[in-house]
Amino acid sequence: MSEPKILLLGAPGAGKGTQSSNITDHYDVEHVTTGDALRANKDMQTEHGTPREYMDAGELVPDPVVNEIVEAALGDADGFVLDGYPRNLSQAEYLSDIADLDLVALLDVSKEELVDRLTGRRMDPETGDIYHTEFNMPDEEEVRDRLVQRDDDTEETVRERLRVFEENTQPVIDHYEETGDLVRIDGEQTPDEVWSDLKAEIEDAA
Ligand code: ADP
Ligand code: ADP
Numbered sequence: 001m002s003e004p005k006i007l008l009l010g011a012p013g014a015g016k017g018t019q020s021s022n023i024t025d026h027y028d029v030e031h032v033t034t035g036d037a038l039r040a041n042k043d044m045q046t047e048h049g050t051p052r053e054y055m056d057a058g059e060l061v062p063d064p065v066v067n068e069i070v071e072a073a074l075g076d077a078d079g080f081v082l083d084g085y086p087r088n089l090s091q092a093e094y095l096s097d098i099a100d101l102d103l104v105a106l107l108d109v110s111k112e113e114l115v116d117r118l119t120g121r122r123m124d125p126e127t128g129d130i131y132h133t134e135f136n137m138p139d140e141e142e143v144r145d146r147l148v149q150r151d152d153d154t155e156e157t158v159r160e161r162l163r164v165f166e167e168n169t170q171p172v173i174d175h176y177e178e179t180g181d182l183v184r185i186d187g188e189q190t191p192d193e194v195w196s197d198l199k200a201e202i203e204d205a206a
Contacts (some may be wrong), residue, residue, distance in 0.1 A: 003029055003079025009173055010107035012161045014187050016083040016132050017192060019107065022195045023202070029079035034061075034087075037069045039150075056151055058160035060087055062167060066095050067107040074099050076152055088168040092175060095162060103174045103205040105198060107187035111162060118158045120176070122147040136191070 008016045024031045042052040048062040070085050086092040120133040176182040185197045
């Protein structure tokens with residue numbers, strides 16, 4: 001398959017961003033991520049307020065705002081990896097009207113592991129690359145020195161995001177499980193092992 005349409009599901013911290021980079025390095029697809037799109041427009045005024053008001057509290061940004069972002073991004077893409085959307089059933093319904101998917105993959109990671117991953121996550125503001133204070137730091141000192149922590153990766157907000165995930169996004173996973181479309185991947189393996197499993201599923205879906 002030259003341009004697959006992939007939906008990557010998983011809790012905050014499950015490794016969606018990390019694996020999306022592997023996918024875009026390997027396949028000629030767009031990385032469509034509502035989290036990055038919203039972070040780039042955190043102070044944009046909408047009739048629902050700014051994204052920041054929701055994001056810094058760990059709450060979901062209202063559906064009309066994210067649906068519009070996704071529809072615009074998918075409209076331009078032949079193949080894509082969609083990461084961070086849909087996060088509730090109403091977004092899942094919207095998505096089913098605007099896109100056909102080749103693969104729906106869930107990165108499965110336990111809650112205890114997620115808190116450690118998120119509070120230790122660091123980002124390179126220049127490249128967007130994702131690192132971790134314990135599991136994965138860059139070799140170059142220059143890169144290490146410029147890493148930043150996301151505003152919402154504090155323990156309190158992380159716990160609220162995981163609660164919001166259980167309440168709103170777990171039903172989305174249950175939905176894809178019921179329709180028989182969901183492929184589960186053990187997300188607690190090393191990043192390379194997760195990638196190897198995920199790649200095999202993408203090839204299988206071709
Ligand atoms: P993570 O990678 O930790 O799952 P994201 O970068 O995907 O986090 O999302 C960060 C924040 O952006 C979320 O906590 C939420 O406030 C907002 N957000 C991202 N995607 C959506 C979405 N599909 N619906 C509503 N809010 C979203
Ligand atoms: P998500 O986009 O699902 O929120 P990220 O890809 O940003 O997840 O990963 C969250 C954190 O966990 C990052 O610090 C990343 O370096 C780390 N991480 C990602 N995959 C793994 C893995 N398989 N094992 C250990 N740490 C990981």
